[in-house]
Amino acid sequence: MxxxxxxxxxxxxxxxxxxxxxxxxxxxxxxxxxxxxxxxxxxxxxxxxxxxxxxxxxxxxxxxxxxxxxxxxxxxxxxxxxxFRDYRFVSSTTKTLSNHFIQYAKTMKKRFLDKNSLVVEFGSNDGVLLKPFNNLGVKAIGVEPSKNISKLAKKSGCKVINDFFNLKTAKLIKKNHGKASLICANNVFAHIDNMQEPMKGIKFLLKNDGVFVFEVHYLVDLLEKFQFDMIYHEHMMHHSLTSLSYLLNLFDMEIFDVLRIPIHSGSIRVYAQNKNIKKRPVKIVVKKLLKFENDKKINHFANLKKFGLDTFRKRNSLIKLINKLKSQGKRIVGYGASGRATVHINFCKFSNKTIEYVVDASHERQGRFIPGMNIPILSPKRFQMDNPDYAILFAYNYFDEVVKKERDFIKRGGRFIIPLPVPKIVE
Ligand SMILES: [Zn+2]
Structure with a gap:
């Protein structure tokens, strides 16, 4: 983005x-x-x-x-x-995400908007949220720095400024359209190196009684579900409600509502407003989640240190399992060429002798290689014809879907290996 x-x-x-x-x-x-x-x-x-x-x-x-x-x-x-020189994550291509944002737009309209409201979204991608706003008759403007992706949004009739969101773009929007009743930012916070820049833009552009709503991957899910494979350079930060409160407080803003959502294997939607006006009461769920984080000690260094040590333990047990199967002469492939696959393969140093190839349905990825260890990415068709002994399911959050699709592989004696939270062969 x-x-x-x-x-x-x-x-x-x-x-x-x-x-x-x-x-x-x-x-x-x-x-x-x-x-x-x-x-x-x-x-x-x-x-x-x-x-x-x-x-x-x-x-x-x-x-x-x-x-x-x-x-x-x-x-x-x-x-x-x-x-992001070759940024290829186009939000609307996944049905789950499209539906999620259709509901999102409806909720926002019902709770915060009237017929004169302006919505601004930064990191608007291909217009996955702008479109449903437009369909509801809400005026929405996107800000998206990626040229090829903002073009897609413009093609489908969305208003998009092809730039980063900061004080400069905020001033431009205000000059042409006035202040915003709602500013949104979804799955974009983790990609921003300097948080001061967009926050200054928000403070300038948001109406005094406006609402800032954003979604981020949630640190609690990362720790509890052991998603160390979500940690990579594209995700510079992993947020908790505690740290987000700290950030908003620096800009005299407060969180008044929060919702845990299943997007990207566990995220939160955060609602914030200017502190001085106290327009909306702070919901009890905010205090509850802050307390939950404190009780779980997710913001304690000792707990994170343990997570770090466990990450190495889990990696070593996956290596052990794979080495054992290889010593028995088994053929192993990977399933799902995502960032998670890159993390596991490189962290475990699996070469293409260990994992022959990785299967992925996306035409964009087929024919390319998993970086670092240079493992080829091939089509599911190729996998179905080849019938290896084991497939490490890197996209393990889509387990049910994949098992349904690859019933024949299992019927023929093939087995999936799940790398996390505990590496195991699914019988
Ligand atoms: Zn800090």
């Missing part, structure tokens, strides 16, 4: 550059404590073309906790020109 206009060609020097932060992205504190080091990893979403195999780069991936605001974040910032 956050890609700058990309240069035509990135040379080796540009590709290798990255910045290591020494201050928290939210509160600027230098009190950052490391709890997990993956070592050098490629960009998880950078599925690579054959001709580029020799041009690959890897970067350290270090996860730290801020003692001040309690945010977890990775220390390495890869420039967005490199990180």
């Amino acid at each position: 956050y890609s700058k206009k990309r240069p035509k060609k990135l040379n080796n020097k540009t590709l290798s550059k990255y910045k290591k932060i020494n201050k928290c992205r939210i509160c600027n504190s230098k009190n950052l404590k490391i709890f997990l080091k993956f070592g050098k990893m490629p960009l998880a979403g950078g599925f690579i073309k054959k001709k580029d195999l020799l041009k690959q780069k890897t970067y350290p991936l270090t996860v730290a906790f801020c003692n001040q605001c309690k945010e977890t974040q990775i220390l390495e910032t890869i420039p967005s020109t490199v990180l």
